Amino acid sequence: MSALLSTHALKAWYGDFQALFGIDFEIRAQEIVAIIGANGAGKSTFLKAITGVLPVAPGNVVFKGRPIGGRKAHRVVAEGIAMVPEGRRLFPSLSVEENLCMGAYAKRPGPWSLEKVYGLFPVLKEKRKVPGTALSGGQQQMVAIGRALMSNPELLICDEISLGLAPTVIKEIYAALERITRDGLTAIIVEQDVLTAERVSQRLYCFQEGRVSLQGNSRDLTHEQISHAYFGV
Template identity: 85%
Template sequence: MSQLLSTHGLKAWYGDFQALFGIDFEIRPQEIVAIIGSNGAGKSTFLNTVMGVLAADPASVRFKDQPIGGCKTHRIVAGGIAMVPEGRRLFPSLSVEENLRMGAYTKRPGPWDLKKIYRLFPVLKEKRSVPGTAISGGQQQMVAIGRALMSNPELLICDEISLGLAPAVIKEIYAALAEVARNGLTAIIVEQDVYTAQNMSQRLYCFQEGRVSLSGNSSDLTHEQISHAYFGV
């Protein structure tokens, strides 16, 4: 299997408004791929379509060589894809530990459990009885990542996980993700920070107005190429 996940001419709509125009994308096992682009470029729409939130032709999204376009989100998660959504979306009525346990509802077998999450993010063990939204933004992001890992995914999708966080916290979170990746997890990261995206990934896609404006090996792409693809100038 050369690709873990791929999209082929992927299109998406919000009602009559077309948001994606034929996206071709692929990620191989144990690879980190970054997606960059300005606000409104189609990044979150792409992720939501992959996750089944938006309708798609079945053959336009393939996971482990099986068509999953338009599948129900809970089936996609049970099949091995987990997403850390923009804004974290924790349950305010649940504690940190209860939020983490919510990620394990699919009962997928795998290495991730509470013990491993607490080893990855020790501060969460200290805060495990605190309401999930009563901790700092960075700690909430750790909970969101931990919750996704608790589903034991083969592919982890992270949507703007650095948004609104202090640089030191961003560094800590991405160091944890790098450790997770070293243990064999495949990941898609959506980032507005180009420097972080390039440094964290093997390959990079730039989206502009619902289309892929640039793709290639992250280390090979120049500032000029990325700037042109990002801003269209």
């Protein structure tokens, strides 16, 4: 099966500082692929390069067989890629429902609507008129995921969605993600917890200092391999 999204010798800079050094990556349709790595390993930079936040060469990022590297972020969303950003980044002046509706601005056709998001996260329907930033951390994360789904993506990218959340809330968030991907959505998960990353993904990439230090089937990689790739020791 050909890749839904792939990167080829992907490099990225912040001014004169090079953050990524030739990343080769691929994800096939209906896969869940996890990315792990220490702080500063290049994980979030990689996501920014895919989603149009950082400029890269067109052929460095290929989606559904077409080069999309360097496209503006709103055009990447229109192509069918949505990101749940680290820190959620909800609009503080908007209600829960208004935050969700912001995700639909690209007007891509597909199955996701307000009612379907409310079916996935019923608590959001109860709180739909409440300011998004007035919710608990877990509920805010639900809004961020729902907002991304409202763009009807083919590829959902989640950056550190468990960060700062209680274990019971993390379990609830990932149970919802499992239902989403079971319906055919493809997902890239950047996750700080290695055990969670292994559990929820089919394949795993480890980044270290802007390079891929390890990749393979999540069930086949040993803890020794992951530890060496993660810490370099």
